Amino acid sequence: MSRRRSRRRIAASLLALLAMLGVFVVRLVDIQVVQAASLNAEAEDKRSIPQTILGERGDIFDSTGTLLARSVLRYDITASPKTAVKSGVTPEAAAIEIAKVTGQKPEDLVKVLEDAVAKDPDSDFAYLARRVDAETFQQIRDLEIPWVYYEAHAARTYPNGAVAGNLIGFVGTENQPQAGVEYSEDSCLAGQDGSEVYERSADGVRIPGSTVVTEEAVNGSDLVLTIDSDLQWFTQQTLATYAQKFGASWGTVVVEEVATGKLLAVADYPTVDPNNVAATANTDVSALGSRAFTAPFEPGSTFKTLTAASLIDAGLANPGSRVVADDTFTTPEGADVSDSESHERWNLTLTGVLKESSNTGLSQLGLLMTPQQRYEYMQRFHLGQRTEVGFGGEEPGDLNGGPDSWDAQTNLTTMFGQGLTTTAVQMASVYQTIANGGVRMPVSLVEGCRQADGTITDAAPVDGSRVISEGAADQTVAMLENVATKGWLANQIEIPGYRLATKTGTAQHADGSGGYADTYIVSLAGIAPADDPQYVVTVTLADPVKMNTSGATAPVFREVMTQVLKQYAVVPSGSSSPDLPTNY
Amino acid sequence: MSTALATAPLRRPSSPGARPNVEPAPSIEIVPGRDQRRARPRVVYASVVVGGLGALMLSQLLMSIALSDGAYAIDSLQREHKEQSRVVQQLNEELGRLSSPQNLAVNAEALGMVQNTNPVWLRMSDGAVIGTPAAATAGAGVIGSAGSQVANELLTGVPLVAQPDAAGAPASATPDPAAPPAEGSQLPLQAPTTR
Structure with a gap:
């Protein structure tokens, strides 16, 4: 009897124990398995602090080591x-x-x-x-x-403000690149943010040994430009001063090194201060980039140099080739061109055609070449395609489809730079090729991407390509020297002691619907010193209402070229320009 | 020879502190066997274990004190590093702003410096002068009357070093604050006479 009772008691306690154990097991499984993930996360949140490690964006330097853009x-x-x-x-x-x-x-x-x-x-x-x-x-x-x-x-600051602001570009409020090399060279500059998790005590002190780096931060590399910031500043200041004086709506100046194709300065007016983008964005959106790359225009007479050089290279003309130039010229197909002002009959050499900038004279000589031949020369001069710079929004220019789509009129006008478009940088490159003995160097704005250990990667291409023979190039430079010494701007562009080779252009603005507006784009392209060409300067002013001729470009050209020669210590050789006959 | 021994041969030898005349109870005890003796815990072992544990706990305590002390030191040093790098950044920004070409040029011209647009070279080998020397004219600076045309938002509010009302410049050093900046007369330094 008592034995049975005690056995029952034992069974009851055992059952109770088992039930309790069961409750615990259920709760354990619930916590450890069912809710494990969410509880873990909650616990983690309570004690550990995730933190982003900023990967710093690389800095931008000019060729002399001046800092142009900094991460702050x-x-x-x-x-x-x-x-x-x-x-x-x-x-x-x-x-x-x-x-x-x-x-x-x-x-x-x-x-x-x-x-x-x-x-x-x-x-x-x-x-x-x-x-x-x-x-x-x-x-x-x-x-x-x-x-x-x-x-x-992380943010960006640009110590030199608008100096090269057109080229550097800027970033948005979240540091995302938006324009210029900030945008086009982002793969070099961008850093990679990392992350870490650490635990901290109630008073906010990091608990030692609790830091876990989940992802390493990678800093961006530095970008080195070919630009010289002092020259860039001088060029921008000079351009802006004269553009305002002559009432131009916009303007560009390009300085290119002949031997390397490096751009030393690319000035735009108006332009942007990357520290204050809104001020420009509200007034002139096109000025946020660089019109020297993004605004193709009909170059006009500066293009005649290319046609003359092609003619000489093809063996169809030389600086003394003769032509009778009236003030109008009509082809059998009915295409007709005229000179900018009426004049009596001129007996001109090819040199004279360039000096007088005679459309009629050049058209007659240009017809010695087939349109296909001229088109091929344009292509070899890298026209109709973007330069190697690959600037954000860069335009390739437009050769009007090529010889098959040129009508008789376009066939003539493309000889003197109308009916096709180029950018200011492309024109500088044409003059660089001629100045460099006919070898075109790839245009470069970026020296390369400098890694933390000082090595340069993605360096600019350095292999040139021959476009015209050395002889043709030298003869063309000699003709341009005569334009500089005998042309109508000779007194205004003269730099005593130095030999210059220049060509002006005054091109009617295309009105966008196949015709021409009443406004002009004036330009001047020049090489110095002509006896040993080292630098090319091109000046372009759009619609300078207070002086609607290429004369407006002369003071800009003279001041910028003087500064270039001074800054790079180019000593005059003391020789004098060749005297080629301009008429007969 | 042995008088003392001879006079008290029957007395129990007693230690100096022992009470005399008390017969000690005969002590009978069980002599532990060898096994028993071996199994008995020894005080020395216990004290080694307890002492070791104590030492361990103490050293752990000391270590964690040192460690958290280090954590605070690291924390304050990191804070200090952050503060210092902020100062470095501020000074670098200031330096960059002041050394921008706009600022330098405007200041140079305000101090009366002009540029000569006629480059002339002196050849060291024979002393020949290459080019046509011409004196620079007053106001021939790059900035000139057009003013600085290259914007820099960062220079907003940065005063010219040559400004007459610049802080700390005594009024007597600039006798004529209204004089055009191209005139060198307001400079405290005299131009050296060179031949």
Whole structure:
């Protein structure tokens, strides 16, 4: 009897124990298996802090090592509106202190906080100021306002402002590249953000040994340009001064090194200060880039140099080739061209045709070549295709489809640079080829991408291609020297002691619908020193209403070329220009 | 020879502290066997274990104190590093802004410097002068009357070093603040006489 009772008791306790164990097992499985993931995440959130390690964007330098673009940290000042509005310190008092530092209006700051609370009483986040610099940040932090917080952001600053701003470009508010080499060379510059997780104590101190780097940050590489920032500044200052003086709507100056094809300066007017993009974006969107690359135009008479050089290279003419030039010329097909002003019959040599910039004379000589031949020369001069620079938004220019789609009129006008378009940089490259003994060097704006260990990768191409023979090139330079010494701008472009080779152009603006507007694009392309060509300078001014001739380009050319010769210490040789007959 | 021994031969020898005349109880005890003796815990072992544990705990405590002390040191050093790199960044930005060509050129011209647009070269080998020397004219600077045409937002509010009302410049050093900047007379330095 008692034995049975005790056995029952044991069974009951065992059952109770088992039931309890069962409850524990169920709970254990629930925590360890069913809810494991979410509980883990919750726990992690409570003690560990994920943090982004900023991968710094590379800097941009000019060829002399001057810093043009730098990565910096900027700070967003944020607040917890719910705390601010409830806090003992009234937001008004704090807002006055903050506004003193940031230059904002205190009532605006209070309004931001109150609006946020009005919208959502639990509002815990609002921006007070965005992207302030380190000094402002430190001053605000020293105010020790409990409901004010900070976020660091990577940003860009451009110490030289608008100097080469057209080429460097700029980044957006989230540091994303938007224009210029910032955009086109992003693969070199961009850094890769990394991330780490660490645990911290209640007072915010990082617990030793708890840091786990989940992804290493990679800093971007530095970009080195071929530009010389001092020359670039001088060129921009000079261009802007004269463009305003002559009322031009826009203008460009390109300085290219003959032996290497490196662009030493590419100035645009108007242009952008990458530190203040909005100011330009609101007035002239095209000025955000570089019109020297992005605005093709009909070059006009500066193009005659290319036609003359092709003729000589093809063996169909020489500097003394004779032509009778009236002020108008009509082909049997009915195409007709005329000179810019009426004149009596001129007996000109090819040199004279360039000096007088006679359309009629050049058209007759140009007909010695087939359209196909001339088109092939244009292609070898790299026209109708983008330069090697690959600038953002760069235009290839338009050769009007090629000889098959040229009508009789276009066949003539393409000899003197109308009916086709080129960019300012392409024209500089044509003159570089002729100045370099007929060898075209790839145009370069970027020296390369400099890695942390100093090695340069993605260096600009250096292999030139022969376009015309050395003899043809030298004869063309000699003809252009006669244009410089005998042309109508001779007195205005002269740089005492130096030999120059130049050609002007005054081209009617295409009106966009097949005809021509009443406005002009004037230009001047030149080589110096002509006895040992080293630098090419091209100047382009669009619609200079106060001086509607290529005379407007002369002072710009002279001042920029003088500065180039001075800066690169080119000593005059003392020789004098050849004297070629211009008429007979 | 042995008088003392001879006079008290029957007395039990007693230690100096022992009470005399008390007969000690005969002590009987069980002599432990060898096995028993071996199995008995020894105090020395216990004290080694307890002491070792104590030492361990103490060293762990010391180590974690040192470690968290280090954590605070690292934390404050990292903060300091951050502050310092902020200062470096600020100074670098300031330097970049001040050394921009716009700022240098405007200041140079405000100090009366002009440029000569006629390059002339002196050849060292024979002293020959190449080019036609011409004096630079006042106001022939690049900036000139057109003013700085190359914008730089960063220079907003940066004063000219030569400004007459610049902080710290005594008024007597600039007798005529309204004089055009191209005149060198307002400079405190005298141009050296060279032949």
